[in-house]
Amino acid sequence: MDPVTIKDIAHALNLSTSTVSRALRDSYEISPETKRLVMEYAERLNYRPNPIALSLKGSSSKALAVIVPQIANNFFSQAINGIEAIAYNRGYHVIIFQTHESYEREVANVQQAVSRRVDGLLLSLSSETSDVSHLKALIDQGMPLVLFDRVAGELPVTQVVADNFGGAYAATSHLLQTGRRRIAHLTIPPYLSITQERLAGYRAALEQYGVPFDENLVRYGTFGPDEAGPLVDELLALSPPPDAFFTASDRLALGCLGALHKRGVDVPGQVALLSFTNSQSAHLLNPPLSTVTQPAQEIGQLAAERLIELIERKHKSTGPSTMKLPTTLVVRESSRPLPKLVM
Amino acid sequence: MDPVTIKDIAHALNLSTSTVSRALRDSYEISPETKRLVMEYAERLNYRPNPIALSLKGSSSKALAVIVPQIANNFFSQAINGIEAIAYNRGYHVIIFQTHESYEREVANVQQAVSRRVDGLLLSLSSETSDVSHLKALIDQGMPLVLFDRVAGELPVTQVVADNFGGAYAATSHLLQTGRRRIAHLTIPPYLSITQERLAGYRAALEQYGVPFDENLVRYGTFGPDEAGPLVDELLALSPPPDAFFTASDRLALGCLGALHKRGVDVPGQVALLSFTNSQSAHLLNPPLSTVTQPAQEIGQLAAERLIELIERKHKSTGPSTMKLPTTLVVRESSRPLPKLVM
DNA sequence: CCTGAGGTTGCAAACGGTTGCGCTAAGCCG
DNA sequence: CGGCTTAGCGCAACCGTTTGCAACCTCAGG
Structure with a gap:
């Protein structure tokens, strides 16, 4: 019961994979009739494109990394809640990393996130972190990054904090x-x-x-x-x-x-x-x-929104900004x- | 500053990608001299294999899905803490999903997790869930699955609960x-x-x-x-x-x-x-x-351990079991x- | 000197999808 | 009626990696 691929559909319908791919993406090059056939068949078989293949090919993996010191902490779990809500609505997934307040783990986690080809990172610094060169490197690579709560003012990135x-x-x-x-x-x-x-x-x-x-x-x-x-x-x-x-x-x-x-x-x-x-x-x-x-939740939401904006219109970088939310x-x-x- | 690939190494060293790949995996077919060259160069360039390509190719994505009703909940955030600790030690990543107590989102999340090709799932049922056929389907597909806390006794899977x-x-x-x-x-x-x-x-x-x-x-x-x-x-x-x-x-x-x-x-x-x-x-x-x-944390740890066992020696399935941890x-x-x- | 074995390495297919380009056939115009 | 456009589709390359197999070289044994 392996997942249905584009090939399966192509084979069953006597079409090429390219035609099926285009039909599914509703390309203008494909006749309405063929599109209908493909769409219906895909629907029947409950076809889902393999996101891994997609990320391999294109750039987007539709995944965000969230790196926090500790999940089991009211502030962070509430923030993650906000992040996940936004991400879900925009079709992104959230991969969570904990640094346990360790600089080394923070660096390692950033590495891991990058090699997982996440589309962007949300990060709250560990308490050990004083050197932020690992984040500078990220920024230089053009990786979308938003810092929240525990931020580093000197970095030219979007930051979301409480007042x-x-x-x-x-x-x-x-x-x-x-x-x-x-x-x-x-x-x-x-x-x-x-x-x-x-x-x-x-x-x-x-x-x-x-x-x-x-x-x-x-x-x-x-x-x-x-x-x-x-x-x-x-x-x-x-x-x-x-x-x-x-x-x-x-x-x-x-x-x-x-x-x-x-x-x-x-x-x-x-x-x-x-x-x-x-x-x-x-x-x-x-x-x-x-x-x-x-x-906390609003901070998470706002940070996720900013990050996704950054990802989706990478060209029009509005420049780093710091957003400050009121405390109560x-x-x-x-x-x-x-x-x-x-x- | 794009990530280094095997091709870059191959090109730089005037080798084929296959040779580089084998050298990196320390294959017996490659001469010690070549291995050394490749290893050193890879080290210098800080080469990291692209996990996405790996998951596309092979079977393992080194990622676990965790599906819970709510992250912002003491029990679940503590459990996730335990899960993440074990996963990290074993080289796995944790992708978090929230169902918000909704059956539909639970089904959608399971779908998403599967199409992300996670190696296994840790799940705690939403309160709306009475029909577990989506999980039955998972099991039939051979997807490693461990239920924790909110489990479904009738399912033939490993379950970890409190007493x-x-x-x-x-x-x-x-x-x-x-x-x-x-x-x-x-x-x-x-x-x-x-x-x-x-x-x-x-x-x-x-x-x-x-x-x-x-x-x-x-x-x-x-x-x-x-x-x-x-x-x-x-x-x-x-x-x-x-x-x-x-x-x-x-x-x-x-x-x-x-x-x-x-x-x-x-x-x-x-x-x-x-x-x-x-x-x-x-x-x-x-x-x-x-x-x-x-x-909570122990439940998370135990569940993650069981899941990874399931993943890594899929053949020798020890059969479903329910583990009950004492409450205090x-x-x-x-x-x-x-x-x-x-x- | 020829043959075969062993040790190294490269070629190419595959994973699942996208996409530039080429091909075919039909329709249109002059 | 011939040539051009265009709609509709397929071929093949590509993303980064693994892996079966072929190819090559060297050297030893007959």
Whole structure:
């Protein structure tokens, strides 16, 4: 029960493969009668062109590569969801790669994607990646590429990101408005563009409110397991200790909340907590968690749309652009205003 | 800067493509000297065989299809994580498809996967799927196939699942032991094997404790948005109302907890809550949620391992088997024993 | 010196499809 | 009625690789 080929049809109808091919593509060179015959027969046999043969011949493989650090992460799985939706509608398939935050695997995955002849790449940098020459090479080859979320500003490619600066600014401002002054920032590895933007937003808000920046209050996580606990301990040991935690990832948020629970710290009485997260259950946590959410699915959709545009009218390159989508601050119990407002 | 082909090497070295091909595959027919030349040159040019040409020619495409209802779901993203890990180690790629719980898309995705000439399929049924003839056809074609999580028992294929019966039995028993007698079961669409197994586990536990089964207490969700609220209302309106909710999915768990919060129902005082979920934050919810977790990543890994075995020694088919992995009951605050135990 | 074997290498077909071009027959015009 | 156009179709090359088989050379044995 092997798949039907063009040859089978040609043979059965006593035609040449070229005629069948043209008939199926509705070429003007083929008589309506012949077309009808071929189409009907192909329909009956449920003929599907072999995409592999197509990609061998032509250039297009109708496949996109998505390279992300981790699938099992709310943000990325939501983004992939958006990517897949767009890709499916436009007739593309999605091949997924995980870098597990490793630079080496990122390079290897890019290689693999290229040799699979994908039509384009969607990539979110691993936290280890500081050298982006592998991507430069891609761009020089003319491979369509769109970066999302964790991008590299210096690369001349289309990038889709959330407004990390704005999100962090809004979050920090909110904490300041609720009376906190010692705001700790638990964040992700410093190489990442998003880390820097969030840090910048955090600093900008501090400055706006005349609160001096204290680098002791900024701690970098590593995506390792159980990393939040020690960081929280270090921060709580400061004097004066922080009165708020602003964290930059799902894992840090949950880890931090868990650590605070375990140490019997009252949230938000003793410290407030506010986090970047795409978790669906922030409102059900104890206490309900104030969050900055990124439009993960929209980011994925937009990135996929841009990429497909790039692929389909490669000539008319509109030039690289960075698209920034707004984040949403949702205030909940974990950052409730302090009873006595200092301001 | 087009990718290097065997022809380029052949031309540069004044050899035929066949010689180069054989040299690269280290064939005994080629002289050591020629091999060395070819290998070195290929190395220098960073030659990578075109996988598309390989798949066209031979049989193997070194790609696996994964078809799941939803990527943005803790269970599935964790499972895919496991799949990808194994696949990567064995040199396979993973192409992801989402059915969005639609039977039509499931069929279309299977078609697409086949025409992409993947070497094998990993599939978790959509909730709409009751007819599995599209999978029967696959099996008849000899396409390696492994079902996981949402399986179809009647199919003669390898299946990897969690012990849903056991998990539900343990969960229900626990609720009974803590003094609950009117245990509602909010579950997913009834076609699914896992739904039936969980229901069976639930009933078995009831029977064990001599509590009559009341079908009014069982409600089926549809994966729609905000479906939990109405179901909770209906159940709370029963007389006597339930004293526990046992839910069968992440979404139902969170939806249910949210609905109970909103209605001011005390958990676990008024009703207990216990859920199947792979959420990472169950212990941080308010109240901390008692859960049955499935070993999602292990299920993915095991399924991928089985599939690759199937692919690589297609001849020695060990016959279909069902592998069942244990679930874990974690008791937390949301199912705290009632103050006055009836038993 | 001829023959045959063994060791190397190249030719060509094949995978499934697309496409430039050539061929045939019919129709049209002068 | 002859030549030209044109519709409709087939031949063959091509994408990159593998592989059966033929071809060639060298050398040893008879």
